[in-house]
Amino acid sequence: MKADLVINNGKIVSPDGVIEASIAIKDGKVLAVGAASAMPPATETFDATGLHILPGAIDDHVHFRDPGYPHKEDWESGTAAAAVGGVTCVFDMPNTIPPTANGEILAAKHAIAASKAHIDYGLYGLLGDNTIATVPELIDGGIIGFKLYMGNTFGKIPSPDTGATLECFEVAAATGKRVSLHAENNDIMERRQKRLMAAGKRDQWAHLAARPNVVAVEAVSRAAILAEWTGARIHVLHISTAEELRPLREAKARGVDITGETCPHYLMLSTDDYARVPGIIAVNPPVREKQNQEPIWGALIDGSIDVIATDHAPHAREEKTRNDIWTVDCGFPGVETQMPLMLTAVNEGRMSISDYVRMSAVNPARIWGLYPRKGALLPGSDADIAIVDLAREHVIHDAETQSRSKVSPWDGRKVRGLPIHTLVRGRFVMKDRKLVGAKGWGRSVHAIQAMPEPKVLNAEHSMQSITRASA
Ligand code: DOR
Numbered sequence: 001m002k003a004d005l006v007i008n009n010g011k012i013v014s015p016d017g018v019i020e021a022s023i024a025i026k027d028g029k030v031l032a033v034g035a036a037s038a039m040p041p042a043t044e045t046f047d048a049t050g051l052h053i054l055p056g057a058i059d060d061h062v063h064f065r066d067p068g069y070p071h072k073e074d075w076e077s078g079t080a081a082a083a084v085g086g087v088t089c090v091f092d093m094p095n096t097i098p099p100t101a102n103g104e105i106l107a108a109k110h111a112i113a114a115s116k117a118h119i120d121y122g123l124y125g126l127l128g129d130n131t132i133a134t135v136p137e138l139i140d141g142g143i144i145g146f147k148l149y150m151g152n153t154f155g156k157i158p159s160p161d162t163g164a165t166l167e168c169f170e171v172a173a174a175t176g177k178r179v180s181l182h183a184e185n186n187d188i189m190e191r192r193q194k195r196l197m198a199a200g201k202r203d204q205w206a207h208l209a210a211r212p213n214v215v216a217v218e219a220v221s222r223a224a225i226l227a228e229w230t231g232a233r234i235h236v237l238h239i240s241t242a243e244e245l246r247p248l249r250e251a252k253a254r255g256v257d258i259t260g261e262t263c264p265h266y267l268m269l270s271t272d273d274y275a276r277v278p279g280i281i282a283v284n285p286p287v288r289e290k291q292n293q294e295p296i297w298g299a300l301i302d303g304s305i306d307v308i309a310t311d312h313a314p315h316a317r318e319e320k321t322r323n324d325i326w327t328v329d330c331g332f333p334g335v336e337t338q339m340p341l342m343l344t345a346v347n348e349g350r351m352s353i354s355d356y357v358r359m360s361a362v363n364p365a366r367i368w369g370l371y372p373r374k375g376a377l378l379p380g381s382d383a384d385i386a387i388v389d390l391a392r393e394h395v396i397h398d399a400e401t402q403s404r405s406k407v408s409p410w411d412g413r414k415v416r417g418l419p420i421h422t423l424v425r426g427r428f429v430m431k432d433r434k435l436v437g438a439k440g441w442g443r444s445v446h447a448i449q450a451m452p453e454p455k456v457l458n459a460e461h462s463m464q465s466i467t468r469a470s471a
């Protein structure tokens with residue numbers, strides 16, 4: 001059999017180690033991995049001498065703003081940023097306009113994404129009090145999972161109260177899909193923000209004061225209990241505090257299907273950076289005091305935190321640099337800088353490159369039901385590949401990035417380790433650091449998703465069974 005492409009002389013990284021090998025690709029899939037002499041003949045060969053070959057990163061947390069906020073980002077600019085960042089698959093959040101809350105809106109987003117994406121993607125459906133009824137049409141329309149906002153953030157999606165959250169989990173449990181959680185306690189934040197505003201506090205520190213660590217640990221603890229009761233699968237987004245690790249680990253030990261992620265900004269930035277980039281660094285949950293960093297690193301490396309993602313949240317400069325913190329849009333871009341930042345940590349000896357592949361590709365593929373089609377470079381896997389130069393030094397300049405948002409706290413940061421080429425299903429989307437190929441190559445991954453069978457618990461107490469019984 002003739003391969004379409006054979007990549008020679010690279011170092012192929014898996015969660016188990018690094019091997020010097022060639023990789024053959026045919027029809028968008030990995031055909032073989034092994035010695036160069038064992039490779040089939042190929043239409044094209046590519047020399048990866050000195051480079052590492054990784055499964056492309058799967059970023060399960062991005063905001064591409066389309067439809068709704070074209071000045072911040074759209075599917076074309078967002079997926080271009082991903083491609084240049086070595087990211088081959090993203091999951092897009094539902095806080096667009098309109099929010100991804102029913103089948104019709106979801107279908108419209110699918111059409112936009114299919115026409116503009118450079119890389120593969122999944123779409124989240126919004127789960128909240130108002131979408132319990134639309135869950136079946138969201139499932140039919142093709143989602144990767146649900147997003148539930150326990151706390152308010154950009155987009156002002158109403159947070160369900162505890163009663164509604166329980167009902168949301170009951171309904172989600174029966175679908176088997178995972179629910180990603182913005183786990184911050186809304187009542188505490190609302191009350192504190194009101195008080196702080198009345199007291200005239202409006203700087204970066206006031207934002208942190210409105211969202212102290214307890215806001216996160218309370219929400220994670222509550223969500224873990226509701227997931228344990230219902231059997232819902234949950235994913236704690238953007239872990240930012242040391243305190244959240246205890247309920248996360250305890251729930252895992254009890255067998256709750258709970259997973260977690262953190263983002264580079266919680267590992268590498270702290271309140272020490274507030275004075276340097278006020279407003280620009282504003283994000284929910286906030287970048288916190290330095291003492292949170294080491295416990296989060298530890299949890300990432302010991303596997304308590306499963307995933308490194310970005311919460312890529314682009315905004316315009318004007319929206320990030322207002323004097324009053326309560327009017328600043330929270331979040332900043334990250335999908336393009338995650339891999340260089342984390343490879344820098346690999347170079348610093350924080351973790352191995354195999355650890356990095358586990359948290360950036362293998363684990364997200366596993367927990368979202370895409371493994372080994374995605375997240376692996378095994379025969380039969382999609383040939384989604386990041387080819388990186390671990391020795392390459394680079395300075396992040398926001399002005400040079402693909403994202404439409406040219407403002408982040410990473411501007412001027414030195415990194416060591418850079419994706420040089422990216423392939424999605426065997427096709428180059430970045431070559432020699434340049435975006436290549438036409439938009440519209442990306443495909444939704446919902447159709448290849450295979451989650452384990454749902455495990456519904458306490459079904460006899462669910463709202464659905466009670467109302468059915470009394471009907
Ligand atoms: O800072 C944030 N920005 N946190 C979120 O949860 C949402 C995001 C956004 O959409 O801008």
Ligand code: ZN
Pocket residue numbers: 061063093311313
């Ligand atoms: Zn987010």
